[in-house]
Amino acid sequence: MNHNNLVIMAGGVGSRFWPMSTPECPKQFIDVMGCGRTFIQLTVDRFKGVVAPENVWVVTSQAYADIVKQQLPEVPEENILLEPCRRNTAPCIAYVSWRIKKKDPQANLVITPSDHMVVNTEEFRRVIRAALDFTSQTDAIVTLGMHPTRPETGYGYIQADLSHASMRNSEIYRVDHFREKPDLATAKKYIESADFFWNSGIFIWNVDTIVQALRHYEPEVSALFEGMLPYYGTPDEQRVVNERFPQCKSISIDYAVMEKAEEIFVYPADFGWSDVGTWGSLITLADKDAQGNATIGPRIELHETRNCIVHTSEERRVVIQGLDGYIVAEKGDTLLICRLSEEQRIKEFSAE
DSSP: OOOEEEEEEOOOOOOTTTTTOBTTBOGGGSOTTSSSSOHHHHHHHTTTTTSOGGGEEEEEEGGGHHHHHHHOTTSOGGGEEEESSOOOHHHHHHHHHHHHHHHOTTOEEEEEESSOEESOHHHHHHHHHHHHHHHHSSSOEEEEEEOOSSOOSSSOEEEEEEEEEOSSOTTOEEEEEEEOOOOHHHHHHHHHSTTEEEEEEEEEEEHHHHHHHHHHHOHHHHHHHHTTGGGTTSTTHHHHHHHHGGGSOOOOHIIIIITTOSSEEEEEEOSOEEOOOSHHHHHHHSOBOTTSOEEESSSEEEESOBSOEEEEOSSSOEEEESOBSEEEEEETTEEEEEEGGGGGGHHHHHTO
């Protein structure tokens, strides 16, 4: 039996890529890269050969059930777990972990967000396989740390103890500290040091390891989902989840477990990772012309334009002249033209 399982957390409602993304169809369900695949589809794609389709799980909002089924027809419907309300990542992970444990007590899990980008898929698969092998033989919790390429203030950081590698894998090290998103001065100090890595939010562990950690560090959260064991996989599961899930407190897995547990390891990796959280991050990943413009769409013409990201989804012709450092994005009846330096204001625009 293949015990490797993939858990995709896909309940986010962010609209940072507005007007492309909206609360009704957030970032994970749109083709931001213009490659013909949405972020959640790309997430499943890069685990092919590592995790069998029947071992792929998606935890999402009830509002997104139909879109998940439509975009991921290969995932068994019973593996799409629906949260009745948002309660952050620890309850999400507790629910799916107990659900999987009932089916396979020896399961080995990868937990990943649904809306990240990976450039080097082969290296990603190598790292994931090695991490799964490591956690299948130990009670360790492993998180992937990305080699930083710039003083990024939008990511959390992991400080590793690089003095001694793990005996089972020379690429894996113990975690010294988790650091919150820093200011620019602190981020610059971090990247000057070889022992700081971006926190990718990708976790690998054995199912027994995580449920034991939740029992120890968050007993109320654990008890709530462990108490639903008789209902998992039955016709009553969704009804009971709808009744009890809202009783759970809202807490992230970082605060619940990662910052408290002792057997925490980091696997420093470099496979072209980004959480693609902003239009500015997208322009760094997309192919650019000689003037630094990234264009995603079928009929875009640029004249005397530099350092812009242009994203169109319709067939209409788009002609731009004389812009420098702008976002131009359209979807349906909405056209956004915004300075890249002011993109933090997109949230207020989208709310109007």
